[in-house]
Amino acid sequence: MSATPATRDHRLRRWEQRTGGWLIGLAMVYLTAYAVPILDPELPPDLRDAAETVTFAIWALLAVEFVLRFAMAGSRWQFVKVRLFDLATLILPPLRPLRLVTIVFMVVRRNASTLGRVRLRLGTYVAACTALLLFLSSLTILDVERRNPDASITTFGDALWWSVTTVTTVGYGDLYPTTTEGRLIAVALMVGGIALAGLVTATLASWFMDRFSELRVTEAQTTSEISALTEEVRRLRDELHAQRSAPPSLP
Numbered sequence: 001m002s003a004t005p006a007t008r009d010h011r012l013r014r015w016e017q018r019t020g021g022w023l024i025g026l027a028m029v030y031l032t033a034y035a036v037p038i039l040d041p042e043l044p045p046d047l048r049d050a051a052e053t054v055t056f057a058i059w060a061l062l063a064v065e066f067v068l069r070f071a072m073a074g075s076r077w078q079f080v081k082v083r084l085f086d087l088a089t090l091i092l093p094p095l096r097p098l099r100l101v102t103i104v105f106m107v108v109r110r111n112a113s114t115l116g117r118v119r120l121r122l123g124t125y126v127a128a129c130t131a132l133l134l135f136l137s138s139l140t141i142l143d144v145e146r147r148n149p150d151a152s153i154t155t156f157g158d159a160l161w162w163s164v165t166t167v168t169t170v171g172y173g174d175l176y177p178t179t180t181e182g183r184l185i186a187v188a189l190m191v192g193g194i195a196l197a198g199l200v201t202a203t204l205a206s207w208f209m210d211r212f213s214e215l216r217v218t219e220a221q222t223t224s225e226i227s228a229l230t231e232e233v234r235r236l237r238d239e240l241h242a243q244r245s246a247p248p249s250l251p
Contacts, residue, residue, distance in 0.1 A: 011072050023062075030059070030100060035135075038139050039156060097140050133163075134164060141159050145177060148178050151179070152174075167190075
């Protein structure tokens with residue numbers, strides 16, 4: 001008897017919970033192996049080859065893990081539909097490093113219940129993903145652009161400045177990608193910037209809603225206390241009035 005979609009989704013959630021730590025570990029190793037050759041162009045060839053081997057092996061493992069989760073999903077079409085960016089980062093070579101951003105998002109969201117209040121969860125997620133997205137996009141754009149003689153992005157500082165202006169949708173135009181791969185990275189970063197803007201808005205909205213909820217609770221408690229105090233004053237006043245109106249008792 002085949003498992004129901006609900007059972008398969010339950011298995012998928014358990015799998016994701018068990019593999020979260022491993023994915024973060026692989027992501028950190030991938031990030032190191034990917035970043036070092038880009039930040040150090042004078043790296044010896046044997047170390048550069050080793051770094052490329054590590055990044056390819058981890059990419060292959062992440063691809064296998066994605067296929068396994070796809071096979072476990074109760075609704076495979078729904079699984080793919082909400083993970084199109086994950087799929088794109090696995091298929092398109094220039095976007096592969098951005099897969100780390102989706103891993104951080106997946107793990108943080110999965111363990112959100114252990115991070116405390118909603119505000120802290122959203123703030124942690126936004127900060128982590130923003131920093132990682134900016135760093136990775138800077139690395140990827142530098143990697144593909146500085147090979148072009150006409151490139152305007154030739155240093156990591158240029159790449160980071162371009163990433164910040166792009167993700168914030170400012171776009172001064174002083175630096176821009178000149179290769180097809182670079183433009184593809186720019187599109188992904190623009191989409192990521194829009195998503196992060198939505199998350200920042202959600203974080204602020206959550207903060208204001210929490211504050212308003214606390215104010216409403218405090219206001220309701222104060223109103224209740226005032227009503228109780230008013231009722232007590234009224235009762236004491238009635239008792240005092242009754243005592244004054246009562247005829248004096250005979251000796």
